[in-house]
Amino acid sequence: MSIHIGIGGWTYEPWRGTFYPPKHPQKRELEYAGQHLTGIEINGTYYGSQKPESFANWAASVPDGFRFSVKASRFCTNRKVLKDGAASIGKFLGQGLTQLGDRLGPIHWQFMATKQFDRDDFAGFLDLLPDSQDGLPLRHAIEVRHESFRDPAFIDLLRARNMAVVYADSDEFPCIDEQTADFTYARLQRSREEVETGYDAAALDQWAKRVRDWAAGDRDVFLFFIAGAKVRNPAAAQALIARLRDSG
Template structure:
């Protein structure tokens, strides 16, 4: 299964016909986006706690086969000692995320770009990430933004827990393309201000990479930054190529 989407859904430049139809009420933007794409990465959860009712509302407004990825709280990941994040991890996991039910996809634990790989500290952090919450299986992904995480030891630690290493495509961050789980997670961050976000060759390149990464595993692909106003079109173009 390949899921493709964008980060969030409330962005003014997507309105007025750029992605959302002219005149579409803002309260219906998630309804529209979840039927034009196959997944969305929720970024608001990174910056602050969300109401339990919000997770339920997002569940109810989207199709049965839709999936959300969540960015975990920055209070759990932007710290000097990751292994001491237990309380913050638990607060996030018990904040209502399981109200998404089967629409809950992977959780992206994005590390600070200054955070370097420390085997003992990293292992301690991974041990804080449970396999399930409220009876719902969880998938975890680590977005490491420092080149030191290209160390095979980091991949081995993730592999032991079936935790994915997020791949950063077209980014200033290191592109760590190492499979460590039964799913893969790719974030594209280099769209250009052209139709589709990439030219035809660029779209075909990333479609090919998606096919390769999804060989034998699920793939979650999000078009995140770059020319952000082009990202929905890019995601839709990739969906069409991979249909």
């Protein structure tokens, strides 16, 4: 069992002087983030391919035990017919992300809010997601944003494949609170700018308890503070990490 708490990306100008120390070299921001967080969701991969050397450099910048999740390309998920996306999935997985090695966490597959549940098409899509790439085991986290996915058939599809449904704590999208894999993937999107740590103490205590509950039974947990008051997300992640560390 391992718990990884972090943020989306590591390059964001308002974090300079709030999360990163003043005048900290930009080329060393990932190194700094790796020393203060335990995970990062790479979002740039959603918009375009990266070089294998970039993944290798990112892996070398963070300590043992750190994990990156990788957001899948929009060309894989923003499709009318999902099960026809084999070529796009292959291109995404083959771009060199396995250069992350043991720093690779789950692949995050996010669908648009307009995408509705079609069992046959979705099952065909899930069947395209491999268990490994270049000999490296893969885990898959599926984020859906339409109410039609509150369907036992969708949950059954994920459980049969040991794929996690993303727990999305959001004001905009439905939250499907189901454990469908041997790991949990959560994205928290309610941080508030007027609160120095993004979430107040009571909320952070509640999230720490939720994480411990998720981790019971040797389930790995990946939790990222995304959106909301983005400037506060590193502080929220650090505050939650501290609570989990202090509780043993």
